Amino acid sequence: MITLLGKASSINVRKVLWLCEELDLPVAHEAWGSGFRSTQAPEFLALNPNGLVPVIRDGAHVLWESNTICRYLAAREGRADLLPADPVGRSRVEQWMDWQATDLNASWRYAFMALVRQSPAHADPAAVADSVGAWNRHMAILDGQLAKSGAYAAGPHFTLADIVLGLSANRWFMTPMARPHLAAVEAYYERLSGRPAFLHHGRNGLP
């Protein structure tokens, strides 16, 4: 059985939990990360020298980086619906996954740390306003894509891109801040809410 190391409150761990439920894949889950077992423990650093969750262990295969883990598990289970085999379809999914992990995530970090985590190190109002603005601009890009596709991030079907972006949308809706009305993102959030695994691991009351 696959072992997943990482606390269930982490957005990156929740990607793996949501995907495992979609895949019907049993997982032995251990809570690691701040508030739980320390990722600075030597036995954790031996698995991931970055000291970050999630990490999975699949037999002798140890893997970190949440989006890579998602791609690995979908491929392992032969789920071409979630991660297409053809280069064009696959690149559409990967484009949105990489955008989530880089540009989108970079935009919200300061605002989230200030407004949700209430971190004293993120108390500069101008930096919060900049981050909120950048976050809303990135979500408007997603809104444009969803308006075009009419359904999901990479096209008409649910894919891995929607697992990572669905969690991002949940965080955007759950953070107490001014948000523009983005009709396609709102409809997407409701569409994803038809999936029990999203309700368990995404829209479950946690930002």
Ligand SMILES: N[C@@H](CCC(=O)N[C@@H](CS)C(=O)NCC(=O)O)C(=O)O
């Ligand atoms: N790029 C990494 C980022 C992982 C990451 O930032 N994890 C955070 C939780 S969301 C973490 O481990 N923080 C340290 C801790 O909780 O102890 C991924 O996507 O897996």
